[in-house]
Amino acid sequence: MNGLARWVPRLMIAMAVLHFVWAVTQPNSWSDILHDGFVATAVDPDTNGFDAREATVWFMTAGLAFLALGTLARHVVRATGSLPPQVGWYLLGIGIPLCAIYFPTTGSWSMPVIGVLALMAAREPDRRHRRTGRRRPRDMRPPGAAPSVPAAARSTPILAPESEGGPDHVVPS
Template sequence: MWAYQKAGWMLVAIGVIHCVIGLILSWDIVAVWSEAGWWHSIESTDTMHMDRFAVLWFQVAGMGWIALGWLMQQWLQRFGSLPPALGWVLLATGLLVAYVLPISGAWLFIPLGVRVAMRPGAALKPV
């Protein structure tokens, strides 16, 4: 029951870890990007800096998970349970990413997704 009631905070933690690891692993890219002046420095007329693009979207994904986790906690406090479909999406995301990128944090989404999909007290009823 505890893991279910704290599922949003778990996703916030995953997002924070994602952002921190992303910054640590890409610090050299961030430094060059900073030297370029940030503004309009991912794409220019003849160059697309895919490394900077990847770092940007890595951080955007982490911030998205932080926001979704916070929203999940607010939802839990207000309604007491999360939509099971959210759990299935988290599970599918974890399975897909873990399959194509096994050395990653995607594995964290699998138990979280299962926990959200199979909410406490929900009996499995035959169709």
């Protein structure tokens, strides 16, 4: 597992935490949303405080999305030792339009930056195969995983049911 593959999920989770913090500390409208009944309280643009309500919901939802993608990426890196390139493409696909169209002067630029880092991490070979330049084989067990034993190598014979020759009849593996 390369260092960049470990850091990309951490950066996504950090981005999620920043969104959660911003959603509850910025001038938000959680009290207005709760006071109006919570359901469909941020859909009418003519409502007083619509922009604050929209920003509050937007930051909380984006934080949940980043948290989901970051924790899933962390799980994949721990299980396989590598980061799939799709993570980088997803972040670029979401981040570039956000930067160019919607939020050009905010922190949205961090999403394409993390997306590029994710693509770099996906291309970097695993350290165990650095000398040969090969990527880690997909069928290699992750560190700490129990070895899989094929049926032919089992030391305990499989006993057939009594209907197929009794309990002493051994079924070849």
